[in-house]
Amino acid sequence: MMNIPNRKEYLQQQSQSGQQIMGVLPALYPREMLWAFDILPAEIWDPPGDILHANAHLQATICPVVKRSLEFILKEPDIINAGYLFPHTCDSLQNLATQVKDLIGVPVPVYSFYNPKGEFNRTTRQYYTDILGDFQTILEQQHGSLDRKKLSTACKLGHKIDSRRLELQNARMTDRLPLSNSEYFQLIRAGEYLQPEDYLKLLDAISIPDEPIPNDKARIMVSGILPPHPDMLEYFDDLHLSLVADDLLAGSRRIPRIKLDPPQDPMEYLTERFFLLPPCSTKAGSLDERFRYLNKRIGNSQAQGVLFNIVKFCEPELFDHHLMVKALKDTGIPVLSMDTELQGGLSGQDKTRIEALGELLRDRMVS
Amino acid sequence: MPPRLFVGVDVGSLSTDLVLLNDQGKVLSEIIIATGVNGAEAAEIAFDEALSETELTRGDISAVTATGYGRASVAFATGKTTEISCHGVGAHQLFPNTGTVIDIGGQDSKVIQIDARGRMLDFTMNDKCAAGTGRFLEVMADRLELDLGELSNPLNLEGETAPISSTCTVFAESEVISLLAKHTPREQIVNGLQRSIVNRIWSMVTSIGVQGEVTLTGGVANNKGLVLLLEAQLGRPVNVPDNPQIVGALGAAHIALKGYSQG
Numbered sequence: 001m002m003n004i005p006n007r008k009e010y011l012q013q014q015s016q017s018g019q020q021i022m023g024v025l026p027a028l029y030p031r032e033m034l035w036a037f038d039i040l041p042a043e044i045w046d047p048p049g050d051i052l053h054a055n056a057h058l059q060a061t062i063c064p065v066v067k068r069s070l071e072f073i074l075k076e077p078d079i080i081n082a083g084y085l086f087p088h089t090c091d092s093l094q095n096l097a098t099q100v101k102d103l104i105g106v107p108v109p110v111y112s113f114y115n116p117k118g119e120f121n122r123t124t125r126q127y128y129t130d131i132l133g134d135f136q137t138i139l140e141q142q143h144g145s146l147d148r149k150k151l152s153t154a155c156k157l158g159h160k161i162d163s164r165r166l167e168l169q170n171a172r173m174t175d176r177l178p179l180s181n182s183e184y185f186q187l188i189r190a191g192e193y194l195q196p197e198d199y200l201k202l203l204d205a206i207s208i209p210d211e212p213i214p215n216d217k218a219r220i221m222v223s224g225i226l227p228p229h230p231d232m233l234e235y236f237d238d239l240h241l242s243l244v245a246d247d248l249l250a251g252s253r254r255i256p257r258i259k260l261d262p263p264q265d266p267m268e269y270l271t272e273r274f275f276l277l278p279p280c281s282t283k284a285g286s287l288d289e290r291f292r293y294l295n296k297r298i299g300n301s302q303a304q305g306v307l308f309n310i311v312k313f314c315e316p317e318l319f320d321h322h323l324m325v326k327a328l329k330d331t332g333i334p335v336l337s338m339d340t341e342l343q344g345g346l347s348g349q350d351k352t353r354i355e356a357l358g359e360l361l362r363d364r365m366v367s
Numbered sequence: 368m369p370p371r372l373f374v375g376v377d378v379g380s381l382s383t384d385l386v387l388l389n390d391q392g393k394v395l396s397e398i399i400i401a402t403g404v405n406g407a408e409a410a411e412i413a414f415d416e417a418l419s420e421t422e423l424t425r426g427d428i429s430a431v432t433a434t435g436y437g438r439a440s441v442a443f444a445t446g447k448t449t450e451i452s453c454h455g456v457g458a459h460q461l462f463p464n465t466g467t468v469i470d471i472g473g474q475d476s477k478v479i480q481i482d483a484r485g486r487m488l489d490f491t492m493n494d495k496c497a498a499g500t501g502r503f504l505e506v507m508a509d510r511l512e513l514d515l516g517e518l519s520n521p522l523n524l525e526g527e528t529a530p531i532s533s534t535c536t537v538f539a540e541s542e543v544i545s546l547l548a549k550h551t552p553r554e555q556i557v558n559g560l561q562r563s564i565v566n567r568i569w570s571m572v573t574s575i576g577v578q579g580e581v582t583l584t585g586g587v588a589n590n591k592g593l594v595l596l597l598e599a600q601l602g603r604p605v606n607v608p609d610n611p612q613i614v615g616a617l618g619a620a621h622i623a624l625k626g627y628s629q630g
């Protein structure tokens with residue numbers, strides 16, 4: 001089956017071989033630009049371990065992504081030698097960036113990347129191209145001039161990864177991907193730390209049959225920030241529930257909706273790519289557009305139910321959640337919302353909720 | 368041919384309930400015992416009690432559906448179904464016009480919408496804490512030195528209520544301690560506690576909505592004061608089964624019967 005290197009061991013090996021590694025907080029950032037500077041982005045979403053020191057710096061009602069990231073940063077891990085990057089995803093992460101930079105202090109540089117928000121138009125496109133340029137200038141101060149050829153190669157590699165991810169995603173929606181829920185999301189998440197060449201090899205090694213694989217499992221689309229905890233994914237597998245489609249920030253919301261033309265001008269390509277990403281709560285776009293997108297995805301994957309896997313206290317998601325649930329339920333599709341603290345096993349109540357969703361979907365399948 | 372017989376067993380956090388049905392859906396035996404520390408054992412005891420009451424043996428039973436948080440531990444079960452589906456089916460059997468089921472058990476509470484055939488349409492369930500559950504009432508009964516019967520006295524809806532602002536068991540308990548220290552009458556505190564549960568349930572009800580008749584199940588439905596408050600809050604009467612604790616097991620037994628007849 002798949003041979004995915006362990007995150008910690010892989011990054012340690014990379015660091016020992018002299019690789020520059022930047023800790024990147026969720027979620028949208030120009031990874032191709034980092035690759036072009038020979039920097040490996042290692043994304044920090046839900047590092048395991050107890051939260052011991054981070055709570056002293058944060059309010060109780062801050063999401064566990066921020067808490068866990070800060071706990072990780074406070075340990076000053078050796079592997080992160082090229083700094084931290086905080087994309088402007090939400091206010092909590094923005095505040096964390098300020099704290100880490102100005103109050104706590106870390107021995108490596110701290111960068112921000114202010115993604116545009118709201119409705120997108122020509123001005124926002126120009127803004128995005130400008131901040132890409134600014135980001136390049138800031139990185140050049142530490143890492144020397146950008147090699148344009150390297151950026152071009154990085155964009156081509158990124159384009160191949162995106163295209164392959166899109167193929168795999170479509171294959172999963174149409175029952176042509178022989179991977180369990182756990183395997184699929186493990187594969188997706190490997191892109192958070194592998195070198196692009198290694199990741200592409202991994203993606204290419206998955207074969208996609210021409211014909212659909214018979215699938216009598218109940219079909220679910222999962223939405224939220226992160227995929228469910230691995231224990232929960234296994235439980236879905238045990239119950240013959242298939243997460244056929246995702247609308248996750250750590251998943252499909254980071255892959256352009258359609259296959260782009262191969263890159264010519266890197267900056268234009270990166271800008272185009274950003275504006276072709278699916279709607280997302282963290283971009284504060286139109287709720288109507290987000291609903292239409294979700295509905296279309298449900299149709300394409302023939303999902304019979306939707307699971308919202310909500311990170312506790314995640315403001316952007318909670319803002320959209322209520323309206324999305326209502327609008328989806330109005331279309332007649334069953335919706336289950338579950339809170340997650342990211343780590344910790346599956347409670348009896350969680351199991352009951354998941355099983356009950358399965359019973360509800362199966363009842364509908366037989367009638 | 369002797370009639371076929373079906374069992375539903377609900378291994379809950381506090382009580383283990385069992386229903387024995389014949390193939391016409393007639394209840395032949397109902398057992399409620401404390402779950403104690405071992406749910407698997409409680410299920411065995413309840414099963415044996417029902418069999419000895421009806422002078423049957425295990426071999427006479429065609430199918431058994433287990434439900435409740437301990438459903439996976441029932442060795443003699445032939446199938447398992449969540450208590451969410453079972454309360455829906457059980458409530459439908461007792462009150463066929465039920466559209467909304469509110470189940471308040473020992474450690475969790477749920478609101479379930481069902482269709483005209485008793486099938487689940489939507490549901491919501493409380494978080495991992497004990498807010499809005501029977502456990503909340505038990506902790507408070509202990510603190511007030513009242514038994515559960517006393518804690519469930521019907522109250523004067525117009526009467527004074529001690530304000531309990533927290534639905535969280537830990538915070539509410541400290542509020543009760545300070546109310547007792549201020550010599551607040553215990554009836555007022557009881558009233559406040561019941562309101563606190565109803566408020567918690569109300570927020571779940573509003574998240575999925577009410578349709579059709581409302582049926583209240585689970586042990587807390589025995590709390591008469593709480594039922595009155597809930598009816599006032601919902602603005603409509605609530606069906607309360609004679610034996611609300613048994614509804615999950617009844618639903619499970621009907622699911623066993625239906626599964627068996629459908630092969």
Ligand SMILES: Nc1ncnc2c1ncn2[C@@H]1O[C@H](COP(=O)(O)OP(=O)(O)O)[C@@H](O)[C@H]1O
Nearest residue numbers: 379380381382472473474501502585586587589
């Ligand atoms: N006679 C009673 N009067 C008031 N409350 C009661 C009575 N009997 C049980 N309860 C409440 O019911 C709860 C148990 O409900 P039950 O449905 O048996 O829970 P579970 O299914 O989790 O075992 C107890 O916590 C208690 O608060």
Ligand code: SF4
Nearest residue numbers: 063065090311314315
């Ligand atoms: S989980 Fe939500 S609140 Fe937390 S960092 Fe991510 S977007 Fe921000």
